[in-house]
Structure formats: structure tokens, C-alpha cells
Amino acid sequence: MDEKAVQFELASHVGRLLREAFGKGPQSIHVSIRRPYVVFYMRGLLSPTEKILLEQDQVFSIQHTRDLLMKTLIPEINAYSSLLSGINFQEFYYDWGIHNHSGVFVGIESDEGESGIKDEAYLGKEELHQEIADISHKVEKIPAEINSYMINDRVLVVVRNGILISIEKELIRLGQELNLKLAKGNLEKSYFHNNNHFERILNMNIVDLFVDWDFQLDKSVMVFILNPSQ
Numbered sequence: 001m002d003e004k005a006v007q008f009e010l011a012s013h014v015g016r017l018l019r020e021a022f023g024k025g026p027q028s029i030h031v032s033i034r035r036p037y038v039v040f041y042m043r044g045l046l047s048p049t050e051k052i053l054l055e056q057d058q059v060f061s062i063q064h065t066r067d068l069l070m071k072t073l074i075p076e077i078n079a080y081s082s083l084l085s086g087i088n089f090q091e092f093y094y095d096w097g098i099h100n101h102s103g104v105f106v107g108i109e110s111d112e113g114e115s116g117i118k119d120e121a122y123l124g125k126e127e128l129h130q131e132i133a134d135i136s137h138k139v140e141k142i143p144a145e146i147n148s149y150m151i152n153d154r155v156l157v158v159v160r161n162g163i164l165i166s167i168e169k170e171l172i173r174l175g176q177e178l179n180l181k182l183a184k185g186n187l188e189k190s191y192f193h194n195n196n197h198f199e200r201i202l203n204m205n206i207v208d209l210f211v212d213w214d215f216q217l218d219k220s221v222m223v224f225i226l227n228p229s230q
Contacts, residue, residue, distance in 0.1 A: 010031045011029040017073055018042070022045070035087070037149065039106050039157065066096060092107050100208060104208070106223060131201060132146060135192060144163075154225060156202075156224040207226065
């Protein structure tokens with residue numbers, strides 16, 4: 001199958017999975033592929049029950065329920081991606097823009113080292129890395145490594161490695177991953193979402209911004225959804 005057909009089939013399949021899980025599928029799913037990265041961006045994803053919870057400011061309840069659902073959905077997405085296109089995800093990240101009724105999934109292939117994207121320049125790359133390093137330092141520490149890749153003109157992926165401090169590693173060892181993820185999510189996202197430098201640096205409007213972590217790998221993936229027509 002060519003890439004557009006793969007994108008269409010993956011979007012359709014994930015849409016069906018989400019509709020079955022949530023009782024209502026997203027209004028749209030856009031799949032961007034630049035191996036080893038596959039990015040699913042969803043809009044209009046909020047079930048009637050979640051809408052009521054959101055009106056009551058029960059965001060944590062929505063997040064918790066979705067985390068439980070994703071434990072089932074991720075293996076199904078992985079299996080279908082492998083069957084359809086031979087894309088085998090070794091890592092999988094997700095995040096929700098609940099107030100925007102949006103969400104993102106990021107799959108990273110197992111052969112990242114062999115088929116990784118070349119380190120390409122884009123407008124504002126070095127300054128963006130520095131801004132992300134500064135924010136990371138305020139929340140935890142400066143990452144050991146920051147890499148970023150323009151998947152296409154609307155999707156920018158930023159990967160941070162080596163972000164955990166000693167007390168966070170100890171919390172993970174004590175089985176407090178869920179609470180740590182919630183705390184980091186609230187804290188980091190408040191800094192990233194309220195940052196007024198990103199759009200100036202990239203010279204583009206930022207439609208959405210997502211962040212997730214793999215604590216076992218000491219790694220974080222960010223996704224900027226961009227509007228290049230600004």
C-alpha cells in the first residue's frame with residue numbers, strides 16, 4: 001500500500017477503536033508518517049459523559065478513564081499497524097487536549113536507529129531547543145539531550161532524553177508512576193501551554209501542544225500541531 005492509503009486505513013481503524021471504546025469517535029483523525037514516527041492527531045473527541053464531567057471540572061476523572069482505556073487500545077493499534085504496513089511500534093505515547101476536545105498518539109518504530117530521520121534544520125530550531133531546555137530546568141532539570149523533527153509542515157515532534165531527577169526515579173521505584181505523571185503533566189503543561197515564545201520562535205501559529213513521558217526510558221515526547229498559513 002502507498003503511504004496515503006496507509007494513512008487512511010490507520011485513521012479509519014483508530015477511529016473505529018475510539019468509537020467502540022468511548023461510544024463516540026473523533027470528528028477527524030489526521031495521520032502523519034515519517035518513519036520511524038507515526039503521529040495520529042484527533043479532533044472533536046469528547047463523549048456525552050465526558051462533556052458532563054468536563055462541565056463539572058472533573059478533568060482528572062476523564063484522564064483516569066482514558067488511561068485505563070488506552071491500556072487496551074495500544075496493543076490493538078500496534079497489531080493493526082504491523083499487519084497493515086509492517087510498522088512495528090516499540091514506543092507509544094499519547095496525550096489529550098481535553099478542553100480542546102483533541103488528542104495525539106505517537107508511535108515510534110523498533111528500528112528507530114536504522115531508519116531515523118536525519119537531523120534537519122528548520123526555522124528557529126536551536127532557539128526552540130533552548131526554550132524547552134529552560135522550561136524543563138524550571139520543572140525538573142535540563143534534559144541530557146533534545147532532538148526535534150518536522151514530520152511535515154503541520155507536525156513537529158520534540159524528543160527529550162534524560163529528564164528525571166533522583167526523587168522522581170525513587171517515586172517510580174515505589175510504584176508512584178501514575179501520581180508522578182499527573183503531577184508532571186499539570187506542572188509542565190502549565191509552563192508549555194502558557195509560553196508566549198514558541199509561536200514567535202517558529203513563526204507559526206500553534207494549534208495544539210501535547211506532552212507524554214516514558215519513565216522507564218527516562219524520555220519525553222512533545223508534539224506541536226502547527227498552522228503554517230499564519
